[in-house]
Amino acid sequence: MNKLKLAIVGCGAITQGIHLPVTALSNQVEVTVLVDKFLPRAHELADKYGVPVVADEYREIIGKADAAIVSLPNYLHAPVTIDLLQHEVHVLVEKPMALKTSNCDEMIEAASNTGAVLAVGLVRRFYGSSQFVKQIVENGLLGNILGFDLREGIIFRWAVASDSMFRKEAAGGGVLVDIGPHALDLLLWWLGGYTSVEYYDDAMGGVEADCELHLRLQCGASGVVELSRTRNLRNSWIIRGERGTLEVGTGFNPLIRLKTKNRDVVLAGRVARDGVADKTIQDVFRRQFDDFVDAILSHREPFVPGQEGRRAVELVETCYALRQPSKQPWMFLEGPRHGALESALP
Amino acid sequence: MRSTQFDLSGKRVLVTGGTGFIGGRLVERLVLEHKADVRVLVRNFARAPRIARFPIEMVQGDVTRPGDVERAVSGCEVVFHCAYGNQGNREMQRLVNVEGTRNVLAAALHARVKRVVYLSTLMVYGTTPDGDLDEVAPRRYSGNIYADSKLDAERIAFDYIEKHGLSVAILQPTAVYGPFAPVWAVDVLQRLKTEHVILVNGGDGLCNAVYIDDAVSAILLAAVKESAVGEAFLISGEQPVTWRDFYGGYARMLGTAEMVSVSAAELLKAHYAQKRRKTKGILRETLSILREDPLIRERLLRTPEVVLLTKAGRSLLPKPIRQSLKRRIGSNSRTSRPQVASEREKPLRPMSPPTVQFYAAKTRVRIGKAKRMLGYQPAFDLESGMRLTEQWARWANLL
Ligand SMILES: NC(=O)c1ccc[n+]([C@@H]2O[C@H](COP(=O)([O-])OP(=O)(O)OC[C@H]3O[C@@H](n4cnc5c(N)ncnc54)[C@H](OP(=O)(O)O)[C@@H]3O)[C@@H](O)[C@H]2O)c1
Numbered sequence A: 001m002n003k004l005k006l007a008i009v010g011c012g013a014i015t016q017g018i019h020l021p022v023t024a025l026s027n028q029v030e031v032t033v034l035v036d037k038f039l040p041r042a043h044e045l046a047d048k049y050g051v052p053v054v055a056d057e058y059r060e061i062i063g064k065a066d067a068a069i070v071s072l073p074n075y076l077h078a079p080v081t082i083d084l085l086q087h088e089v090h091v092l093v094e095k096p097m098a099l100k101t102s103n104c105d106e107m108i109e110a111a112s113n114t115g116a117v118l119a120v121g122l123v124r125r126f127y128g129s130s131q132f133v134k135q136i137v138e139n140g141l142l143g144n145i146l147g148f149d150l151r152e153g154i155i156f157r158w159a160v161a162s163d164s165m166f167r168k169e170a171a172g173g174g175v176l177v178d179i180g181p182h183a184l185d186l187l188l189w190w191l192g193g194y195t196s197v198e199y200y201d202d203a204m205g206g207v208e209a210d211c212e213l214h215l216r217l218q219c220g221a222s223g224v225v226e227l228s229r230t231r232n233l234r235n236s237w238i239i240r241g242e243r244g245t246l247e248v249g250t251g252f253n254p255l256i257r258l259k260t261k262n263r264d265v266v267l268a269g270r271v272a273r274d275g276v277a278d279k280t281i282q283d284v285f286r287r288q289f290d291d292f293v294d295a296i297l298s299h300r301e302p303f304v305p306g307q308e309g310r311r312a313v314e315l316v317e318t319c320y321a322l323r324q325p326s327k328q329p330w331m332f333l334e335g336p337r338h339g340a341l342e343s344a345l346p
Numbered sequence B: 001m002r003s004t005q006f007d008l009s010g011k012r013v014l015v016t017g018g019t020g021f022i023g024g025r026l027v028e029r030l031v032l033e034h035k036a037d038v039r040v041l042v043r044n045f046a047r048a049p050r051i052a053r054f055p056i057e058m059v060q061g062d063v064t065r066p067g068d069v070e071r072a073v074s075g076c077e078v079v080f081h082c083a084y085g086n087q088g089n090r091e092m093q094r095l096v097n098v099e100g101t102r103n104v105l106a107a108a109l110h111a112r113v114k115r116v117v118y119l120s121t122l123m124v125y126g127t128t129p130d131g132d133l134d135e136v137a138p139r140r141y142s143g144n145i146y147a148d149s150k151l152d153a154e155r156i157a158f159d160y161i162e163k164h165g166l167s168v169a170i171l172q173p174t175a176v177y178g179p180f181a182p183v184w185a186v187d188v189l190q191r192l193k194t195e196h197v198i199l200v201n202g203g204d205g206l207c208n209a210v211y212i213d214d215a216v217s218a219i220l221l222a223a224v225k226e227s228a229v230g231e232a233f234l235i236s237g238e239q240p241v242t243w244r245d246f247y248g249g250y251a252r253m254l255g256t257a258e259m260v261s262v263s264a265a266e267l268l269k270a271h272y273a274q275k276r277r278k279t280k281g282i283l284r285e286t287l288s289i290l291r292e293d294p295l296i297r298e299r300l301l302r303t304p305e306v307v308l309l310t311k312a313g314r315s316l317l318p319k320p321i322r323q324s325l326k327r328r329i330g331s332n333s334r335t336s337r338p339q340v341a342s343e344r345e346k347p348l349r350p351m352s353p354p355t356v357q358f359y360a361a362k363t364r365v366r367i368g369k370a371k372r373m374l375g376y377q378p379a380f381d382l383e384s385g386m387r388l389t390e391q392w393a394r395w396a397n398l399l
């Protein structure tokens, strides 16, 4: 069987750290093109992984690749993905799927018009722990869900190759559009749709470093999602049901604690699949990639298709539309001399 | 004085060290209050989330690379030089503090920058004596790499003023505390959580502290007042407070943290006794680095190895002193909250003679010059400064 020809578009931190090491190990694909507008980086990685073609323009992959991973700055996800899908190139697009719901719709439409596969890189759905939570909730082990609480934050240290993550026009926002797609996707996947949201963040003309969402869900549960790039937070989900409480870490292969109602009995442990736990985060990305390839080869929907990726984008978009400034009393000095806040807000 | 002051609004200004504590707050206020057009020299984008909340320009670069600095300075009317060597070995720190400052001043001269505000430190006066201290006090080397290299950098700044006529204003802040302060907030809280903090002489020594917003107000004044040029200004709060009150403020935030009073004499005795004892070379070396510089400690303290080392440090204290400390820790608990087991487990960290001296001194930093010539007036006392610091620390998940 001929190997699938794969292009990787965008050779930044995630491509170098994850996508290339993962795809290089696949025996179903061959990476044939690397694209980055900063050519030296693409060349360096091409040399390391033996990729024959390098380009600084994504359109050059058309005709040279059957499928592509799009890991460009956020604002380019939609236009590049749509163009590739229209040329029948299958696409795995990094999160966030797009910056606007309307773009998601165009992406979904382009895929359905040509039959190309559109998969969204919401990798946390492939965590064993995420699938375990989904099953616990779906099987009713916790009873009706009453509330949830997510505090996710670390003092930022992702080794970005450029400042695109901090430029509003390139990133589309800050921590909400960065971590939000992962976190909110899980919330909506596990617990179902939302009915209302209040949103607060600390952006003042740039991109937010910290934000907080107060959500009410269709299932009746309500709760808080807090995300941060400046603070080390608890880094876990707490999901409270009528019959018990589940706490699950946000990281890779996290500890899960299950506590039954009114009992001090706690079950704590890590999820394994057929007795084996994931060893590295690459294992999880490999499952995501294998799913994408299998969807292409067996002409089926990927595990996270465009319709699913769209949900978190919709919630992020709604949050920005309803934005209120966070209350940070240490930010603003009192008195008329220091009253410049209102006019400084976007 | 109003007539000899210019407006920062719409002016392009450069902040070095903008990803740090003081520079970060300066960026916020330059944007919010002055509507300045702010550019920041960023060494590592991963440290940029706080300033990226504002519509600013980020230029990637390192102060030790002249080309980077020239690019960043070009087109700016005012340069705020807040970067300093906060990591690496002695040579690296010296390189950033001394050569980095020289690069900034040279680029500013070349680009005809209208004003440079350089952040020096109280520590250029070396070990300060009891009593009043103002800007006429002699500068002295103290053997501390941070203080000595900052003194060399300050001398270069005076050189640029005198020989090249560059318009530089120099500020010498004392202990700057407040939200995001690495040394005087994060580190203090961390220490109170993980060890028994020793109060030298019961914390009677004087702490010249200044709340971050007062320090930043002084920086902003130094940028706009003509009278600032060619001068150095000590910047502190209105009055010194005791170290007991300063550490006590943080201990109260934590609720259960206990401190222990030890006299300077006992601490020095412990230090020399420990020096006489044979310890494995490498361990002793590490301990002495640890003790030497509170700025290095802040970074080191986060690693588990250091927790182990500080535990090892406790066993280096001579037994009688350890026991007497233990008694005092025990007796303290009657007046404070019930002691939790982990309180007893906390190690005591030995103190070097310069550190003992630093905490024992009753120096009163006078801020008359800054008041007179800059119109500086601190707006925060310890209580109001700590109130905001506490609100931030709670939010930052540090309490
Ligand atoms: N805090 C105090 O109590 C106090 C008291 C007196 C004087 N001062 C003076 O105030 C100034 C600011 O101190 P701080 O407390 O704000 O320190 P800080 O939080 O540690 O910030 C230091 C800044 O310098 C930057 N930096 C370090 N090396 C650099 C290099 N080679 N090139 C470019 N940037 C570099 C750091 O960048 P990264 O973010 O990449 O590390 C960071 O932005 C310093 O000059 C210090 O001497 C402080």
Ligand SMILES: NC(=O)c1ccc[n+]([C@@H]2O[C@H](COP(=O)([O-])OP(=O)(O)OC[C@H]3O[C@@H](n4cnc5c(N)ncnc54)[C@H](O)[C@@H]3O)[C@@H](O)[C@H]2O)c1
Pocket (backbone or CB within 6 Å): A009, A010, A011, A012, A013, A014, A015, A035, A036, A037, A038, A041, A056, A057, A058, A071, A072, A073, A074, A076, A094, A095, A096, A121, A123, A159, A160, A161, A162, A163, A164, A165, A178
């Ligand atoms: N799934 C995850 O957990 C995860 C983790 C990190 C990043 N990401 C996503 O991956 C994407 C990339 O993130 P990163 O951290 O690698 O960013 P990065 O800034 O390190 O890399 C972006 C790369 O894109 C290149 N580029 C920019 N514009 C281009 C253009 N027009 N044509 C070709 N190349 C161009 C840049 O030169 C750079 O090499 C983002 O959308 C991010 O959200 C996902």
